[in-house]
Amino acid sequence: xxxxxSLRLTLLGLILPVGLVLLWQVAATHNWINTLFYxxxxxxxxxxxxxxxxxxxxxxxxxxxxxxMIGFLVGAVPGIALGLAAGIIPIIRxxxxxxxxxxxxxxxxxxxxxxxxxxxxxxxxxxFMVAFSVFFIVFxxxxxxxxxxxxxxxxTARAFGANHDRVVxxxxxxxxxxxxxxxxxxxxxxxxxxxxxxxxxxxxxxxxAYVWRSYQIFxxxxxxxxxxxxxxxxxxxxxxLLAVEWTVIPWRR
Amino acid sequence: MTTLATxxxxxxxxxxxxHANAVEVSGLxxxxxxxxxxxALEGLDLEVEAGSFHAILGPSGCxxxxxxxxxxxxxxxxxxxxxxxxxxxxxxxxQGNSCFPWLTVEQNVAYGxxxxxxxxxxxxxxxxxxxxSLGLADFARRYPHQLSEGMRQRVAIGRAFAVDAPVLxxxxxxxxxDFQTKVHVQGELLQLWAEKxxxxxxxxxxxxxxxxxxxxxxxxxxxxxxxxETVEVPFQRPRSYRDLRNQPDxxxxxxxxxxxxxxxx
Numbered sequence: 001x002x003x004x005x006s007l008r009l010t011l012l013g014l015i016l017p018v019g020l021v022l023l024w025q026v027a028a029t030h031n032w033i034n035t036l037f038y039x040x041x042x043x044x045x046x047x048x049x050x051x052x053x054x055x056x057x058x059x060x061x062x063x064x065x066x067x068x069m070i071g072f073l074v075g076a077v078p079g080i081a082l083g084l085a086a087g088i089i090p091i092i093r094x095x096x097x098x099x100x101x102x103x104x105x106x107x108x109x110x111x112x113x114x115x116x117x118x119x120x121x122x123x124x125x126x127x128f129m130v131a132f133s134v135f136f137i138v139f140x141x142x143x144x145x146x147x148x149x150x151x152x153x154x155x156t157a158r159a160f161g162a163n164h165d166r167v168v169x170x171x172x173x174x175x176x177x178x179x180x181x182x183x184x185x186x187x188x189x190x191x192x193x194x195x196x197x198x199x200x201x202x203x204x205x206x207x208x209a210y211v212w213r214s215y216q217i218f219x220x221x222x223x224x225x226x227x228x229x230x231x232x233x234x235x236x237x238x239x240x241l242l243a244v245e246w247t248v249i250p251w252r253r
Numbered sequence: 254m255t256t257l258a259t260x261x262x263x264x265x266x267x268x269x270x271x272h273a274n275a276v277e278v279s280g281l282x283x284x285x286x287x288x289x290x291x292x293a294l295e296g297l298d299l300e301v302e303a304g305s306f307h308a309i310l311g312p313s314g315c316x317x318x319x320x321x322x323x324x325x326x327x328x329x330x331x332x333x334x335x336x337x338x339x340x341x342x343x344x345x346x347x348q349g350n351s352c353f354p355w356l357t358v359e360q361n362v363a364y365g366x367x368x369x370x371x372x373x374x375x376x377x378x379x380x381x382x383x384x385x386s387l388g389l390a391d392f393a394r395r396y397p398h399q400l401s402e403g404m405r406q407r408v409a410i411g412r413a414f415a416v417d418a419p420v421l422x423x424x425x426x427x428x429x430x431d432f433q434t435k436v437h438v439q440g441e442l443l444q445l446w447a448e449k450x451x452x453x454x455x456x457x458x459x460x461x462x463x464x465x466x467x468x469x470x471x472x473x474x475x476x477x478x479x480x481x482e483t484v485e486v487p488f489q490r491p492r493s494y495r496d497l498r499n500q501p502d503x504x505x506x507x508x509x510x511x512x513x514x515x516x517x518x
Contacts, residue, residue, distance in 0.1 A: 152351050159325040159345035160365040160416065170364075174355035251355045251396040 039221045047221035048228060057210075057229055064206040064233070067123060068195050071130025076187060079138030080180060086139075087146025088172055100139055108133040108190075109197050116202055126198050126206075133194045134187040141183020142176065149175035178252055181245045188241055192234050207233065273338065275420050275452035276301035276324065281333035282477070283319055293319040295477035296333075301469075303338060303419070306446060306453045308463035310510065311473030312517055317456040318348060320478070321422045324454070338452075343420040344413035348456075349429075352397040352405045352412075359384065359393040361408050365416035383411040386448075387441055403434035407441065414445050421446075423455045427462070436494045439465060443491070460510045464503070465494045472513040482513055 021041050027033045028040035035043075051057040086093040112129060119125040149172050157171045199208025211226035246252075281297040284290045293316040301307045309317050322328040324337065325345040337343055344365065352361050360367075362383055363376035371379075384390050387407040397405050406426050413421050427435045427442075443466065446453055457463050463470045464486055471483040488500050497503055 152347050152349050153353055155322070155325075155327050156345065156347055156351045156353075157364075157368075159327060159343075159347070160412075161342055161368050166368060170367075171353070174353070177355070249355070251398065 036218070037220055039224065043221050044224040044228070048225040051222065051225055057225065060205060060207050060210045060226075061229060061233060064195060064199065064208065067126050067199075067206065068130060068191055068237075071127040071195065072134050072188060072191050074127065075131035075134030075191075076138045076184060079135040079187075080142045083139040083142025083180075084146050084173070084176060087143040087176070088168060093143070096139075097143075100136060104136045104140065108194055112198060112201060121202050126195065126203060129198045130191045130195050134191050137187040137190060138180070138183050141186070142180050145176035145179035145183070146172055148179065177249050181241075181249065185238065185241050185245075188237060189234070192230070192237070196230055273303045274300045275303040275305075275338040276307075276335070276454060278320075278335040279333055281320075281323075281335055282331050283316070283323060283328060284331045292477040294323075295479060297479045299471060299480055299483075301420075301452060301454055303452055304450055305468040306443075306455065306466055308467035308470045309454065309456045309473060310460065310463045310470050310514065311458065311478065312475060312514065313458060315473045315475050315517070316478030317458075317473055318424050321345070321424050321454065321456055324420075325422055338419050341419050343422050343454075344416050344418040346409050346413045346421070346423040346426045348424040348426075350397075350402075350405060351409050354397050357394050357396060358389060358400065358408050361397065362411040362415050364412055369416065379415050380411070383415055383445075386445060387411050401434075403430050403438060406430060407438055410438070410442060410445070414449060414451075417449070417451075419451055421451055421453045423453060425456055425458070428457070428459070435462075439494060442466070447490075460507055460514070461494070461497065463510070464488070464506055465492060465497050470510065472510065473517070475517045481517065484509065484513075 024033075024038070025041050028035050028038060028043075048057070082092075082096060086096050108129065111132070115125050115128055115132075119128060153171050153175055154167060157167045162170060195206070196208035196211070199206040200212040203209045204213075207226055207230050211223055211230070214220070214222035214226060276299065278297055278299040281294055281299075282292065283294040284292045297316075297320065299320075309320070311317050319328060323330055324335070324343055326342070352358075353364065356364065359377070359380045362380040363371075366376045366379060381390070381393065384393055387410070389404060389407060389411070392400060392404065397408065400408070406429070410423070410426060413423070427438055430438065439462070455463075455466060457466075467486050469483055469485055471480045473479070474481050484506075486506065487502050488497070492500075500506075
């Protein structure tokens with residue numbers, strides 16, 4: 001009963017996307033749309049399969065994955081650490097908050113030229129772009145997570161004799177974890193956008209470069225292949241993050 | 254101290270000097286910090302006899318919670334003196350949902366012992382025994398969000414009893430519960446109190462709850478709060494909420510407390 005219900009809901013959710021793809025297919029085969037720019041989904045599937053088989057797509061995925069993960073870790077780890085520190089220790093908050101707020105509002109991709117000048121074109125620059133974007137999102141989510149830990153829990157710990165150190169370890173850290181993970185997932189979404197747009201402009205490999213180059217040589221089926229690949233890539237990474245979250249925060253189901 | 258009893262035959266023996274006090278508060282005042290800080294308590298005198306169940310009854314916002322927070326070491330007093338028996342740290346059940354969501358039920362109950370660095374085995378034994386008394390033995394490994402509100406409050410009560418403190422401070426621990434659950438947990442609470450022979454200082458705004466649970470009831474004034482009157486509850490133990498209204502002195506006791514609270518307005 002429960003299963004059939006969830007199955008029905010899933011099917012319900014599939015109606016629109018499947019319908020749209022079918023409509024696209026019909027429109028393309030009847031030449032209602034320009035198939036040069038909007039090739040039929042079946043052609044895109046063919047191209048995707050080709051590129052998968054000859055390993056090209058996988059190579060680009062690997063390159064992007066590596067940049068994304070290194071950048072994410074380089075940004076997220078200090079982001080969590082400094083964000084928590086600022087949320088717990090008022091002096092650190094005063095020290096970091098004004099600068100962080102100012103830098104946070106700069107659209108990250110606008111810094112790309114500056115980063116390329118400073119670091120020249122190469123993986124360090126691309127990774128820096130990701131890390132920089134991730135850092136601020138994670139920093140602010142960790143900061144507000146620590147500040148918004150339920151006062152009752154802090155008071156309870158103190159009433160039972162917990163010193164500052166134990167309050168931090170037994171209440172502030174676990175109490176912040178759920179909000180930090182929400183921040184990490186948002187940051188991962190932004191990181192994906194940043195790495196793909198950076199690869200558009202400053203790379204000759206990776207999924208972003210693949211999409212951009214296909215566009216420039218009018219190889220539209222390949223361009224769509226790249227877009228589909230980036231999408232699947234994003235979904236898989238989000239699932240992986242959720243899996244990590246479930247293991248690290250078991251009390252949240 | 255006055256007594257609520259109208260029939261001398263069931264008057265409890267009052268021997269003011271025969272027992273030690275577990276909590277003594279004298280001339281206490283608390284003003285919250287900041288400009289124009291609220292004066293929560295002023296000129297508060299309170300004596301809580303060791304081993305007794307002492308209720309504090311009063312309108313909301315009268316500073317009842319502030320008193321408990323001060324005794325729990327969370328708020329500083331701005332005047333007066335206070336002491337707790339043997340200089341011990343009281344156990345505390347705060348108002349609202351205070352279970353740590355990231356700890357299992359058993360770890361929640363053992364939290365105070367963990368802070369005291371009790372051996373793991375002792376933490377486990379104590380927590381298991383308390384959970385059994387509270388009817389939660391099968392839920393030891395669950396997380397609070399998997400429990401009902403009533404179960405969570407029992408966990409918070411268990412956590413307070415686990416540290417074996419001479420004094421337990423309870424701030425409306427059952428006020429969010431539905432009637433049936435509340436009466437049930439009251440029974441369990443009284444049983445644990447009778448077993449542990451600890452002193453309970455219990456804040457409530459519910460006259461019937463105070464009458465069902467307490468040996469003595471101190472009625473608080475409006476802010477700035479102080480004790481208007483402390484009355485002795487003449488009902489014998491073991492009591493239960495169900496039999497409360499059958500007590501011959503119940504109507505008089507209820508009316509007296511009702512009038513005292515009315516006077517605070």
